[in-house]
Amino acid sequence: MYSAAVAAASPPRRDFISVTLSPEEAVGAGGYNNSKAWRRRSCWRKWKQLSRLQRSIILFLFAFLAVCGVISYTSMGEPWKSLTNKSLDDQRTEPEIPGLKLANPAVLPAPQKADANLGDNPELSPQKPPKPPHVRRGPSNLQIKPPWRDVRLKTQHDASRVVEEPAQADKEEKTEKSVISWRGAVIEPDQSTEPPSSKIKEPETPSSVESEDQKEPVPINERQMAVIEAFRHAWKGYKDFAWGHDELKPLSKSYSEWFGLGLTLIDALDTMWILGLKEEFEEARKWVADHLVFDKNVDVNLFESTIRILGGLLSTYHLSGDSLFLEKAKDIGNRLMPAFKTPSKIPYSDVNIGRGTAHPPRWTSDSTVAEVTSIQLEFRELSRLTGDEKFQKAVDEVMKHVHTLSGKNDGLVPMFINTNSGQFTHLGVYTLGARADSYYEYLLKQWIQGGKKENELLEDYMRAIEGVKKHLLQRSQPKKLTFVGELAHGHFSAKMDHLVCFLPGTLALGAHNGLTADHMKLAEALIETCYQMYAQVETGLSPEIVHFNLHAQKGHKDVEIKPADRHNLLRPETVESLFYMYRFTGDKKYQDWGWEILQNFNKYTRVPTGGYTSINNVQNPSNPEPRDKMESFFLGETLKYMFLLFSDDIDLINLDKYVFNTEAHPLPIWVPA
Numbered sequence: 001m002y003s004a005a006v007a008a009a010s011p012p013r014r015d016f017i018s019v020t021l022s023p024e025e026a027v028g029a030g031g032y033n034n035s036k037a038w039r040r041r042s043c044w045r046k047w048k049q050l051s052r053l054q055r056s057i058i059l060f061l062f063a064f065l066a067v068c069g070v071i072s073y074t075s076m077g078e079p080w081k082s083l084t085n086k087s088l089d090d091q092r093t094e095p096e097i098p099g100l101k102l103a104n105p106a107v108l109p110a111p112q113k114a115d116a117n118l119g120d121n122p123e124l125s126p127q128k129p130p131k132p133p134h135v136r137r138g139p140s141n142l143q144i145k146p147p148w149r150d151v152r153l154k155t156q157h158d159a160s161r162v163v164e165e166p167a168q169a170d171k172e173e174k175t176e177k178s179v180i181s182w183r184g185a186v187i188e189p190d191q192s193t194e195p196p197s198s199k200i201k202e203p204e205t206p207s208s209v210e211s212e213d214q215k216e217p218v219p220i221n222e223r224q225m226a227v228i229e230a231f232r233h234a235w236k237g238y239k240d241f242a243w244g245h246d247e248l249k250p251l252s253k254s255y256s257e258w259f260g261l262g263l264t265l266i267d268a269l270d271t272m273w274i275l276g277l278k279e280e281f282e283e284a285r286k287w288v289a290d291h292l293v294f295d296k297n298v299d300v301n302l303f304e305s306t307i308r309i310l311g312g313l314l315s316t317y318h319l320s321g322d323s324l325f326l327e328k329a330k331d332i333g334n335r336l337m338p339a340f341k342t343p344s345k346i347p348y349s350d351v352n353i354g355r356g357t358a359h360p361p362r363w364t365s366d367s368t369v370a371e372v373t374s375i376q377l378e379f380r381e382l383s384r385l386t387g388d389e390k391f392q393k394a395v396d397e398v399m400k401h402v403h404t405l406s407g408k409n410d411g412l413v414p415m416f417i418n419t420n421s422g423q424f425t426h427l428g429v430y431t432l433g434a435r436a437d438s439y440y441e442y443l444l445k446q447w448i449q450g451g452k453k454e455n456e457l458l459e460d461y462m463r464a465i466e467g468v469k470k471h472l473l474q475r476s477q478p479k480k481l482t483f484v485g486e487l488a489h490g491h492f493s494a495k496m497d498h499l500v501c502f503l504p505g506t507l508a509l510g511a512h513n514g515l516t517a518d519h520m521k522l523a524e525a526l527i528e529t530c531y532q533m534y535a536q537v538e539t540g541l542s543p544e545i546v547h548f549n550l551h552a553q554k555g556h557k558d559v560e561i562k563p564a565d566r567h568n569l570l571r572p573e574t575v576e577s578l579f580y581m582y583r584f585t586g587d588k589k590y591q592d593w594g595w596e597i598l599q600n601f602n603k604y605t606r607v608p609t610g611g612y613t614s615i616n617n618v619q620n621p622s623n624p625e626p627r628d629k630m631e632s633f634f635l636g637e638t639l640k641y642m643f644l645l646f647s648d649d650i651d652l653i654n655l656d657k658y659v660f661n662t663e664a665h666p667l668p669i670w671v672p673a
Helices: 002-009 036-049 052-089 099-103 222-241 263-275 278-291 302-320 323-340 376-386 390-404 437-449 455-472 498-512 518-535 573-585 588-604 632-645
Strands: 180-182 185-187 247-249 254-256 299-301 350-352 357-359 366-368 416-418 473-475 482-484 486-488 491-493 495-497 545-548 658-660 666-668
Touching: 222 247, 222 263, 222 278, 222 588, 222 632, 247 263, 263 278, 263 302, 263 632, 278 323, 299 302, 302 323, 302 350, 302 376, 302 632, 302 666, 323 350, 323 357, 323 376, 323 390, 376 390, 376 437, 376 666, 390 455, 437 455, 437 498, 437 658, 455 473, 455 486, 455 498, 482 518, 495 498, 498 518, 498 573, 518 573, 518 588, 573 588, 573 632, 588 632
Parallel strands: none
Antiparallel strands: 180 185, 247 254, 299 350, 350 357, 366 416, 473 482, 486 491, 495 545, 658 666
């Protein structure tokens, strides 16, 4: 009790803190004086008091922030650079390679009425339409009319349109043009292609058959009617036995699957439109709308699905104006993009379009050069239509990379390229056949598609043709046929694939677009050789591969065929080149040669119950040994080129306004409205 009372009466305790300053730290002894030297010593003392872990964390954060700053500066630098360059470009007279500028929707031409004299003069000059007072966004107005009389074919599905935007009518015309010279060829690049608007818009529905400038369609002739009959016979087999599947097996009345995406149907869409087959087209369109689904767990080949599916859908969109096909094209285009996720940006060969994964073939990490460099027309056009630059950026990077690679031989490229290192492999082997062919084709066609501005593409193409002349051209015996052989480690082989017969048409297309005239002379010599690959064979059909005799031998023809090479797959390359040669020269012999080929297809490959079949033996007319398979390109390419070859209407896919992809799907050339 006492202690409690004392405690209660005691005053409360107070705590004190004692601070002792050493003499050197006292103010009067040179202590804190807010000087920089004192602050530095104080900060260093505090830093040393931190633990090693704390110091490591702080250093890591500083390093991380520095890296982020560098990345941000890099990513922001390109847009500012492009804005700066844009103002400078307006003052330049020399054309620039478009690069990524074309990734947004470009401006395509309104159709121009063909000169009345062009019908009488097949040697067409590149058309340069005058600049109108406004521009249109979206795909161009097609210069063709379907052969049926009711040219105002209408689908029940409206496509979205975009409002016309006024253009700058008072924009100054450029008075000087850069000249590209290559071994005597003088090219004046088209200066009119303008960079697209950065604003993404829904494409306009092409008014493909209602343009006021269009001429009345040329009547269909008997040979064209024969092509239509052949197509309907092939389509009957496909519809009866393989509807919605990839390829028809006409003998067994069944089908085969490759990707399970209706390849034959999609490949044939624009052919049906051009041939005027309304009923068949509408049936196929309904299948695309109701059943074509890309969200499935299946591996597809990047190259084949691009040229057949993406190319076919884009072409059909331009011809019909139906937005269904553009939506499907965007879907498959996006699903193919994982192929480009490689260390070198050289795409993998295979893509799983359902899982979004990609991989090389099981047996190698290589892709073929032709496959990775023959998808550009399609992806570039997809960027132009959608305004999404990623498609064009991916394929342009491939071309720029290949342009810089060593391992070429006077412009000729090896057949393989590694997806990890980005370097050519299997060096020393050069061919214009399988695995390399369409690389050369797409060099020229990209240059044409982009308005003849991308000079690197033209340089690579011209250099490659010179390489062909120097290393691969020879003449056979006894008829002295000019042919393109192969070179393997310095050794020349007189072997020529039927695939090489694309070359005469490509050379003629280049000559038509202003390249040196000797390209046309070479085209005339090579198309004669390709025709002889048919004419010197017992069935009148070319084998897959021929070997030419370099020395005259009694009783021997120019063409020799080995047993492993004597099959015919209904390929289009010779007919394709015949079409170009007739369109540019007007020489009727090319139509006659094509007519012979069509008759022989009917005689030896036609299946009575519907469809056509590839054959195993072109040297045995009594038993050509049918293979029971109709490739999708027979409808997508061979019969389409046949129909165009027999037409005298230069506006039926005008070659000054459209460029064919390597699967015969026409895409617009980028020129202003």
